[in-house]
Amino acid sequence: MSNEKMEVIITANEYLNNLEEGIHQVVEAFQQEDEKKGCSLIPLVAEGINWIIDVVNLTKDIQKENIDISQIDEKLEEIVEAIESEDYILVGDLFEYEILPIIENIHENIRNILEN
Template sequence: MNKLVEETIESYNEYLSILPKGCQKIADDIRQTNLNEALKEILAFSEGVSWLISANVNLEKYLYYNPLNTEKIHVFLNEINSGLEIQDYVIVADMFEYEIKPFFEKCQTY
C-alpha cells in the first residue's frame, strides 16, 4: 500500500475516533459560556470535517471505500453556521451533543 494512503487512512481513523469527544467539549464550553474557546474549537471542527470529507473522496480514487454521509455533515455545518449567526448558542451546543456527536460515534473507520 502506498505510504501516503496508509498515513491518510491512519490520520482519518485517528481523527474520527476523537471527534465525539471534541463535539462534547464544544457543547460543554458553550454551556459554560467559554465562547471564545468554543468558537475556536468550532472552526477547528469545521476544518477537520472538511479534511475528513476530502480524505474520504481521495481514498476512493485508490479503491478504498468507506461510507461517510457527507451530505449530513454539510447539513450540520450549515445548521451550526445558522445558529451562530443568530447567536443561539443553546441550539448549537445541543446540536453538538445530541446530533453531531452521535453521528460521528456511528461512523466507520477504514
C-alpha cells in the same frame, strides 16, 4: 489498496479521536455558557471536519460500505445560522446530537477498513 491510502486511513483513525474530543469540548463550553471558548474552538473543529470529509472522498474505493457524509453540510449550515442568531445552546446541541453521531459513524467505518 495503496499504501498511501492506508496511511491516510490510519492517520484519520487517530485524528478522529482528537476531533471527537474537540467536539465534546465545544459542547461542554456552550453547556457551561462559555460562548467565547466555544466559539474559539469551532474553527478548529470545522477544519478537522473538512479534512475528514476530504479523507472520506479520497478513499471511497477502499471503504467497506459507502461512508455517508451527505448530511454534514446541512448540519453545518444549521450551526452557522444558530451562531448568527447567537443561540449558543442550539449550537452545542447541534454539535452533540447531529455532528458528533456523523463523526462517530465515520470513525466506525474507518476502523472497519483497518480491521481487514
